[in-house]
Amino acid sequence: MRTLPAPMREKVLAAADLIAEHGLDATKMEDIAASTGVPKATLYYYFEGKEEILTFLFTEILDEVRQAVAGALQSGGTAAQRLEATIVAHLRVFERFPMASRALQFDLGRAARIPLIAERTDAAFVNPVRDLLVEGVLDGSLREMDHPTLVATAILGAVTTTGINALTIQPRRQLRRVATELVRFVLAGVTA
Amino acid sequence: MRTLPAPMREKVLAAADLIAEHGLDATKMEDIAASTGVPKATLYYYFEGKEEILTFLFTEILDEVRQAVAGALQSGGTAAQRLEATIVAHLRVFERFPMASRALQFDLGRAARIPLIAERTDAAFVNPVRDLLVEGVLDGSLREMDHPTLVATAILGAVTTTGINALTIQPRRQLRRVATELVRFVLAGVTA
Amino acid sequence: MRTLPAPMREKVLAAADLIAEHGLDATKMEDIAASTGVPKATLYYYFEGKEEILTFLFTEILDEVRQAVAGALQSGGTAAQRLEATIVAHLRVFERFPMASRALQFDLGRAARIPLIAERTDAAFVNPVRDLLVEGVLDGSLREMDHPTLVATAILGAVTTTGINALTIQPRRQLRRVATELVRFVLAGVTA
Amino acid sequence: MRTLPAPMREKVLAAADLIAEHGLDATKMEDIAASTGVPKATLYYYFEGKEEILTFLFTEILDEVRQAVAGALQSGGTAAQRLEATIVAHLRVFERFPMASRALQFDLGRAARIPLIAERTDAAFVNPVRDLLVEGVLDGSLREMDHPTLVATAILGAVTTTGINALTIQPRRQLRRVATELVRFVLAGVTA
């Protein structure tokens, strides 16, 4: 993959809409070319192939998530407070890149089979959150857990599923309410 | 879709492995035919097309989930106890049909665009769990929630993501441990 | 081809409509089965294959033409008068079996490649008319011709093309007017 | 349909032979590709589908007819003389493009269902000849007719049927004789 000129980068990012709507396999290079205005052959000049476009898109999103999460982790307060900030930050990425997020979620199977993507998912969310959970035990703000990685995965599942659902169905303004309810669920569960 | 004779049903269900491994789009009808021993034309005699095979597979899984969840809901005890049973029951479906469950999760985007599947997901898990959450408030075993549907969705996300992860990576025996940790997370969250 | 029971014969003749509308190749056995109510396998019990159905249909029509023409030829009068009767009789077959006639005309290429059909076309119209033209020279009612077969073919072309056109586009009542104009053309040409 | 480069145009026109021999439906894209040397995918790059190739072929022929007829109409003399020239010109097109003409005649049904073809047939032959017939009444060279369009259609039928017959069966040199006999038939009919 060659370095993309900025305008090209923007145009290709816009292809996320197409992919989110139809899935990668149902999205033809022809469609991407038509929708971005970038000729097919030019896309091939910059990308190795269709899959690399998907990888590019997903890498971008995961990098956003990574940065957002990293930022939240550096905010002050207890681990619990930072976990809350992390979840909110994650949801904000969904808010900023709704279609690309949706594409990532919907082409999950494909994504999971691309090693680079799997690694980055862990690096962006699972590992930092797992570390945070462990920290929280130490600072006393979180309870002990036998399998913190598993819990971090569960949190990832809860956040993404709910986030995508909210994005797809609900108007954006509601993201706040979603965040509040979700954070409460993650922190306190559902028991009275 | 024509009514499937029992042996055919079995053979087609076995195709889930293929799909789980490669994703529906990368799985050719040729492959399904070869792997099941059912001639391509015969598959087309029973199914309208490739997508209908996916729908059939997913419908079967979701029906298992529905039954499992329905059974758990009828077990005795408080809402909290039944929620626990529900989660365990859901994970057991993953244990019994690992590949089909994985296929469903991995072809999520495809599935989400098939209305029948979306409906059945809600009917099988989200709605019953939402109702259970509401009941739990009444019987005092669960806390109040502003958006029980959202929480039910979050639980679904946590269970499936964790379940698939456990299935894909871990040996089965561990499902018990996964269940225990997951139930604790859902019921009590992560706060100390 | 087995002998058809009368009700079957009727049903299959009705398939002419389908074939006239879409052409034989675009008409599937499935369609014929659906439209006639005769199961596909039963059609195969009576006919050797799809082409034989076409042959049956066309043979029936050509037999009607043959009979009609033969009848007209036996009517009294000069050769010119009998030629007129022949043309009118031919047009009446179009009137009685519009769709089958149209099917025959439209699947002309196919028909011409089936030897049986080619023979019968000649036997039904071209040869009798050629003979009539020769007779006409003898009885003085018709002019001499160098190539009576060629002229008979030209008459066939004029009658069928005009007849099909009239059938397809115009209401039936007009067939009289068509006949009058056509007979005048054939007998007297267009010169003043 | 994309604009065809000249060499491509030639190659595709040569496909008429194949189609004339077997009919469009029996002619596989594979065959056309093999016979023209143009890869299947390239054919699809230029044409929308198989039918569009047929349309292209027929349109070309009809355009030849149109030009030939138009030229004949502009020749000097009475309407009767120009009608004669028209028929001869029409037959010459058969002589120059025997296979394509035959294909058109044999896939008549297909052609008749393509509106573009129907229109062009009228534009190329029926309408000009009808106008000529009307003119002929005025200049006194032709008799009055109640339905000149019908007579023009009859002439078209006589010419094409006879022309195709002559092409298919007879050696070419004979076209002159065919023309002479046919012109006499159209102008003077068969009455003594």
Place this chain on the structure above:
DNA sequence: CATGAATGAGCTTTCATTCAT
């Protein structure tokens, strides 16, 4: 006699990809 079930053998069409310019 009739027919529901099953399938072999293709065919059209699609599309990612290439490459000369």
Place this chain on the structure above:
DNA sequence: CATGAATGAAAGCTCATTCAT
């Protein structure tokens, strides 16, 4: 650098036909 033109390599789907009952 960018791209219009061209194509190799499938793949989904169709349908005439068969045959056990």
